[in-house]
Amino acid sequence: MSIGHPEIPKPSLTGFTLPLMAVAGLCLGYVVGTANGQPLLGLIAGAAVAAALGYVLASFVPDRRVGRLGTAAVAAIAGLLMAGVSGAVVGVIIGLIVSWFAYWLSTGDYRSTVPVYATAGDVLWHNTFKLICGLIFFFLIAPIVVVLPLSFNAQDFFTFTPEMLAFDPEGYSLKHYRDFFNNPDWTRPLKNSFIIAPLATIISVSLGTLAAIGLSQSHVPGRRAIMAILISPMIVPLIISATGMFFFYSKLGNWMEGNLGLSQDFIGYVKVVLAHAVLGIPFVIITVTATLVGFDRSLTRAAANMGAGPVRTFFKVQMPLILPGVISGGLFAFITSFDEVVVVLFVGSASQKTLPWQMFTGLREQISPTILAVATVLVTFSIILLTTVELLRRRSERLRGMSPT
Amino acid sequence: MKLTKTLLATSALVMSAGAASAIDLTFVSWGGAYQKSQLEAYAKPYMEAHPDVNIIWDESSAEAVAKLRAMNEAGNLTWDLVDVDAADSFRLCDEGLAMEYDPDELLAPADDGTSASEDFGAQIVNACYIPQIVYSTTFGYRTDLVGDTPPSNICDVFDLEAYPGKRSLEKRPINNMEWALLCDGVAKEDIYDVLATDEGQQQALAKLGTIKDQVIWWSAGADTPQLLADGEVVMGSTYNGRLFSAIAEQNQPIGMLWDAQVFSFDGWVIPTGLPEDRLAVVKDFLFFATDTQRLADQAKYISYGPARASSAPLVGQHADLGIDMAPHMPTDPANAQNVFYYNFEFWADYRDDIDAKFQAWLAG
Numbered sequence: 001m002s003i004g005h006p007e008i009p010k011p012s013l014t015g016f017t018l019p020l021m022a023v024a025g026l027c028l029g030y031v032v033g034t035a036n037g038q039p040l041l042g043l044i045a046g047a048a049v050a051a052a053l054g055y056v057l058a059s060f061v062p063d064r065r066v067g068r069l070g071t072a073a074v075a076a077i078a079g080l081l082m083a084g085v086s087g088a089v090v091g092v093i094i095g096l097i098v099s100w101f102a103y104w105l106s107t108g109d110y111r112s113t114v115p116v117y118a119t120a121g122d123v124l125w126h127n128t129f130k131l132i133c134g135l136i137f138f139f140l141i142a143p144i145v146v147v148l149p150l151s152f153n154a155q156d157f158f159t160f161t162p163e164m165l166a167f168d169p170e171g172y173s174l175k176h177y178r179d180f181f182n183n184p185d186w187t188r189p190l191k192n193s194f195i196i197a198p199l200a201t202i203i204s205v206s207l208g209t210l211a212a213i214g215l216s217q218s219h220v221p222g223r224r225a226i227m228a229i230l231i232s233p234m235i236v237p238l239i240i241s242a243t244g245m246f247f248f249y250s251k252l253g254n255w256m257e258g259n260l261g262l263s264q265d266f267i268g269y270v271k272v273v274l275a276h277a278v279l280g281i282p283f284v285i286i287t288v289t290a291t292l293v294g295f296d297r298s299l300t301r302a303a304a305n306m307g308a309g310p311v312r313t314f315f316k317v318q319m320p321l322i323l324p325g326v327i328s329g330g331l332f333a334f335i336t337s338f339d340e341v342v343v344v345l346f347v348g349s350a351s352q353k354t355l356p357w358q359m360f361t362g363l364r365e366q367i368s369p370t371i372l373a374v375a376t377v378l379v380t381f382s383i384i385l386l387t388t389v390e391l392l393r394r395r396s397e398r399l400r401g402m403s404p405t
Numbered sequence: 406m407k408l409t410k411t412l413l414a415t416s417a418l419v420m421s422a423g424a425a426s427a428i429d430l431t432f433v434s435w436g437g438a439y440q441k442s443q444l445e446a447y448a449k450p451y452m453e454a455h456p457d458v459n460i461i462w463d464e465s466s467a468e469a470v471a472k473l474r475a476m477n478e479a480g481n482l483t484w485d486l487v488d489v490d491a492a493d494s495f496r497l498c499d500e501g502l503a504m505e506y507d508p509d510e511l512l513a514p515a516d517d518g519t520s521a522s523e524d525f526g527a528q529i530v531n532a533c534y535i536p537q538i539v540y541s542t543t544f545g546y547r548t549d550l551v552g553d554t555p556p557s558n559i560c561d562v563f564d565l566e567a568y569p570g571k572r573s574l575e576k577r578p579i580n581n582m583e584w585a586l587l588c589d590g591v592a593k594e595d596i597y598d599v600l601a602t603d604e605g606q607q608q609a610l611a612k613l614g615t616i617k618d619q620v621i622w623w624s625a626g627a628d629t630p631q632l633l634a635d636g637e638v639v640m641g642s643t644y645n646g647r648l649f650s651a652i653a654e655q656n657q658p659i660g661m662l663w664d665a666q667v668f669s670f671d672g673w674v675i676p677t678g679l680p681e682d683r684l685a686v687v688k689d690f691l692f693f694a695t696d697t698q699r700l701a702d703q704a705k706y707i708s709y710g711p712a713r714a715s716s717a718p719l720v721g722q723h724a725d726l727g728i729d730m731a732p733h734m735p736t737d738p739a740n741a742q743n744v745f746y747y748n749f750e751f752w753a754d755y756r757d758d759i760d761a762k763f764q765a766w767l768a769g
Contacts, residue, residue, distance in 0.1 A: 156655050157634040185462075250481035264483070265429060349483035350431045350463035361464040365436030367627040 010108050013058055017105045018051050024101055025050020028094060050098060057099060058106035071099035085167045144379060151176055151372035158367055176373035186370065189358040195269065196344075196354060197337040200276035204333040207277070208284025209326055213318070215285070216292045227285070234282035238342045245275050246346040268352045275347045276340060280333030287332065291325030324393055331389060335382070428686060429459050434488040436464035437627065438650050442706035443488070443537075445724065447694035454693075458686060469493060473502045473676060482678050486687050488537070491530050491670040495753060498533035503674035505532040511688060513696040515715035524697075528670055528712045530749060535691060536672040536712035537700065541735035541744075542580050543666035545648040546640035547633055548658045559665035559743075560588035562640060563616055573629045573641030574613075576622035578763035579752060580642065580667045583745060585612035587665060597751045606759060610766045622767070633659050645735050649708035653726060653733070663740040669747040670712065708733040 011017060025046040033042015053071065061067035072095035079091025104110055111118070114126050154173035155161055163171025180186045211230055215223050233241055249271040256267050295318065303313040319326075341356040348354070355374065362371050432448070434440040440462060448460050465472055469489050476482050489497065497503035508529055512521035522529065528536040546556055551568055561568055562584065574581050586596050586605065589612040599605035613620075621638055623629055629643035630651040640662065651657045673695075675687060693699065700711035701719035708730060711717060720730055731737055735744075 155634070157631055159631075159635045246475065247479050250476075250479035254480060268483075350433075350461045351429060353463070361436055364467070364625045365464055365627060366438070367625075367631045 011105070013055070013106065017054050017058055020105055021054030021102060022047040022051040024098065028098070053098060054102045054106065057102045064103050067103065068096060068099040071095040086165045089167065147372045147375050151369055151376045153369045156368060158369060158372070176370045179370045180373050180377065186358060186374065189353045189355045192352055193338055193355040196272050196276060196352070197334050199273045200280055200337040201330050201334040203273065203277035204280030204284050205326060205330045208281045208329060209288050211281070212285045212288035212292060216289060230285055231282045233278050242343045242346040245343060249275065249347050265351050268349050272344055272348045272352050275343050276337035279340065279343065280336050283332035283336060284329035287325045287329035288322060291322045295321055327389060327393065427457050427459050428683070429461055430485040430683065430686060431461045431463055431483055432486045432488070433463045433465050433469060433484050435466045438646060438707050440464065442703050445706050446703035447699045451690055451693055470496050473497060477502055482676055484676050485679060485683055486690070487674050487676055488671065489674055491534060491672065492747070492749060492752065494534040494672065494674050495531055495749060497674055498531050502677055503533035504677045506535070506675065511691060513692050515697050515713065517715070519715060524713050524715050526714065530670065533674050534672050535674065535695060536670055537695065538671050538703065538709040538712055539668055539736055540671060540709045541645045541666040541668050542642055543645050544640050544642050544662035545629065545633055545651070545659045546662055547636060548660045550636065550639045555660055556640060556662050557664065559584055559662070563588045563612065565616060565619060568639055570639035571619050571621050571637060572616060573621045573623050573632050573638045575642055576624045578759045581613060582606070582609040582759065583667070584665060585609040588612060597748055601755065606762055610762070633657065646707045646709050649733050653723070653728065664743050665745055666735055666740070667745040667747055668735065672712065704730050704734065710734045710736040
């Protein structure tokens with residue numbers, strides 16, 4: 001009876017769609033009811049309204065678009081009457097979700113992505129699995145998304161004000177963004193981060209790539225031991241490395257100041273860049289080693305056979321082929337340095353203050369939404385950076401005919 | 406010939422410019438509104454008068470003791486002037502990490518000629534400490550969450566029936582233990598005698614225990630204003646300047662409970678081991694920054710009382726809002742009817758012991 005059949009796509013209205021709609025309504029109604037202080041009433045009203053809606057949509061409104069827009073409009077008006085503009089927005093969202101759910105159930109859409117021979121249990125598991133995946137994405141993304149609207153807060157607190165919830169323009173402001181781009185407390189760390197991270201990345205990419213290539217040669221003695229040592233900055237707890245680096249680089253800095261006569265400020269940058277490069281090297285080594293596994297050694301021998309020296313072979317043959325690994329290693333190194341707060345707190349002095357450092361002290365001393373504005377800018381920046389690199393990588397693969405599609 | 410002369414002249418010019426070149430000083434402070442008040446009241450005016458001096462701020466005062474120790478061990482001093490709590494200055498001075506100074510030589514006399522040591526008086530709590538301000542740790546409450554009779558007595562904090570809801574208290578025994586004993590019927594003058602005994606400490610913790618499950622513990626001065634703004638707590642302790650900023654500058658529905666506020670001091674210390682040239686600039690800055698007018702100016706930006714007696718009459722209006730600052734000072738007679746003074750000797754002796762008991766009680 002539960003074996004799917006292409007000729008009977010529509011499930012039973014009273015035995016399937018309506019009970020499930022009622023359950024969905026129960027959940028939503030409970031949430032809305034609790035928010036308004038009457039969970040029980042919300043529970044019952046939600047179930048009744050959802051079941052009734054399912055019946056009406058499934059029986060009388062075959063056109064999906066009309067049904068969904070109509071539901072959203074009715075829900076919006078109800079929300080507007082209950083809680084103003086924010087209620088209307090919530091109403092539209094709930095209306096769209098509930099009506100989509102009603103059609104998804106009543107038209108048999110929920111089976112559309114599984115083979116016709118799947119049992120009821122298979123279908124249930126398939127959709128539960130999708131739900132779990134969705135919840136995991138929500139779990140990963142929600143904390144990041146929450147800060148975005150808060151960064152437009154007109155007040156100086158991490159709080160959704162009543163004006164914000166009512167979508168009153170008065171409750172929103174760009175002042176935290178203005179503060180970020182105009183206040184020297186923030187522009188200086190921004191500048192420092194953009195000085196330190198690229199330099200550290202260049203150093204770790206050059207050294208890390210060389211190390212990975214060397215370590216991939218089978219004749220190097222003690223390869224595993226060397227590899228373990230080079231990877232260790234990633235494994236040793238950061239606070240331990242930071243303490244060690246503090247004392248090591250203090251001595252190094254004193255030596256440079258005393259014997260080379262460099263300025264304290266310049267030495268400070270050198271110390272932080274070197275420390276961050278050390279942290280970035282393991283990422284480069286790991287990604288480049290992984291790409292080298294797929295690298296065909298006979299190509300270098302062929303190049304040598306054609307009369308190219310090792311340096312020329314490296315740049316003309318090997319480098320282009322392992323470039324994706326080098327780039328993603330470089331990205332990791334860049335982000336490591338750009339996000340790093342522990343080591344720079346130890347090794348740097350106030351004139352090398354980076355963005356994460358400023359955000360850290362900002363959170364501790366003054367809970368200011370400027371931090372959220374910075375976070376929003378950085379999230380946007382990271383997304384753009386990763387998208388660009390991914391697009392470039394696909395393009396180069398397509399050009400070289402490596403992509404399977 | 407001419408070319409050589411020009412070259413010589415240019416290089417001489419470059420060298421003299423190099424000699425008088427800009428000096429970067431790193432000052433350590435607390436960040437936030439307090440650091441801003443220091444910047445506006447004296448760092449900016451000083452930099453305008455001395456364009457060759459550039460001041461960089463490091464918001465590390467909270468870890469000043471630990472960081473100065475580490476810098477001293479590594480022989481890598483990167484700080485030139487450090488703003489610390491008076492209590493921390495005792496530790497730094499005892500360990501020789503802060504420099505001792507002569508108040509009458511380093512600091513400016515008052516306008517009427519009163520010597521600096523007399524003008525600051527008892528606020529110079531030890532040989533290294535250069536006083537700036539008096540602040541207090543006190544309570545703020547949500548005016549819309551406390552009903553018709555707002556709290557007016559410190560013991561209202563412990564009264565869950567009259568004022569139900571969460572409170573925020575600092576995650577350390579200092580101040581909390583004193584308030585608890587006071588509200589458990591111990592007379593104000595006996596508090597430190599009682600607190601010196603194990604029974605007294607248990608009594609204070611037991612009193613705190615009556616509200617323990619309604620307490621949110623804070624560790625940064627900005628926490629309580631945030632919790633009050635969210636309405637997550639009905640009342641909470643923090644530094645009075647933070648509450649002033651939330652009330653007057655952010656227009657939050659918050660009221661002040663000044664009863665049994667605890668006075669403490671904040672000031673500069675000079676780290677030991679500064680090179681001569683930097684020390685000279687730091688001393689010059691301190692002479693300027695702690696004079697009568699500059700300390701009075703600081704009160705335009707934050708509601709902390711100036712440490713000099715001669716500055717008090719000069720306290721004016723808020724720099725942006727134009728409101729009189731005097732009624733918002735912890736030292737204002739109306740606010741200072743019932744005041745505790747942070748007892749340095751007591752806490753220096755008992756801090757480690759009571760800290761351990763307090764943390765164990767928190768975890769238990």
